Amino acid sequence: SQKIEQNSEALNIQEGKTATLTCNYTNYSPAYLQWYRQDPGRGPVFLLLIRENEKEKRKERLKVTFDTTLKQSLFHITASQPADSATYLCALDGEKLTFGTGTRLTIIP
Amino acid sequence: GAVVSQHPSWVICKSGTSVKIECRSLDFQATTMFWYRQFPKQSLMLMATSNEGSKATYEQGVEKDKFLINHASLTLSTLTVTSAHPEDSSFYICSATRRLAGGRDIQYFGAGTRLSVL
Numbered sequence: 001s002q003k004i005e006q007n008s009e010a011l012n013i014q015e016g017k018t019a020t021l022t023c024n025y026t027n028y029s030p031a032y033l034q035w036y037r038q039d040p041g042r043g044p045v046f047l048l049l050i051r052e053n054e055k056e057k058r059k060e061r062l063k064v065t066f067d068t069t070l071k072q073s074l075f076h077i078t079a080s081q082p083a084d085s086a087t088y089l090c091a092l093d094g095e096k097l098t099f100g101t102g103t104r105l106t107i108i109p
Numbered sequence: 110g111a112v113v114s115q116h117p118s119w120v121i122c123k124s125g126t127s128v129k130i131e132c133r134s135l136d137f138q139a140t141t142m143f144w145y146r147q148f149p150k151q152s153l154m155l156m157a158t159s160n161e162g163s164k165a166t167y168e169q170g171v172e173k174d175k176f177l178i179n180h181a182s183l184t185l186s187t188l189t190v191t192s193a194h195p196e197d198s199s200f201y202i203c204s205a206t207r208r209l210a211g212g213r214d215i216q217y218f219g220a221g222t223r224l225s226v227l
Contacts, residue, residue, distance in 0.1 A: 097143075
């Protein structure tokens with residue numbers, strides 16, 4: 001069965017450093033992979049979409065990579081700020097989105 | 110950006126009553142809307158796919174008579190939790206799809222509804 005794993009449930013990073021979150025998947029070959037941000041008690045907010053033929057995509061301080069051989073996506077936030085603290089979800093794109101359980105990121109001032 | 114409004118944001122009800130949650134796409138037409146359920150520290154679990162003018166498609170294990178979905182227009186879908194019980198207490202989130210240039214659909218999410226059944 002399809003499985004999505006986000007490397008850690010929680011991640012603490014010092015302000016100013018780069019935060020790197022991992023999304024691994026098995027038994028699946030998505031054409032797209034998406035990343036969302038979710039704040040407590042709120043719905044997810046779309047951040048980035050990367051296609052299977054794209055190795056990397058950037059948006060401001062965000063960078064996403066997609067390695068279909070390793071079946072892995074990395075999500076980077078550079079120059080992290082306390083306001084970046086949230087839960088980040090990866091989602092595999094197919095007939096429907098399938099979400100990982102998320103990584104709760106805390107940026108420590 | 111696309112805005113999806115979900116109402117109410119929080120509802121408390123007595124066991125046995127029904128609760129209706131609305132999901133509206135405010136600035137775009139959404140042919141497809143999705144309803145998710147999320148328990149604390151867990152991922153979003155898709156409950157059903159709602160298409161305008163047709164019956165919703167429910168995921169395995171989701172009771173369609175318990176969770177009634179109506180998608181009467183391109184901007185409104187409703188989820189009614191019928192005869193709610195404490196085990197139905199959860200965070201319910203809707204999303205609406207919008208097609209990007211290039212043909213890819215992106216889901217835009219509502220803010221969610223926290224349901225507490227006493």
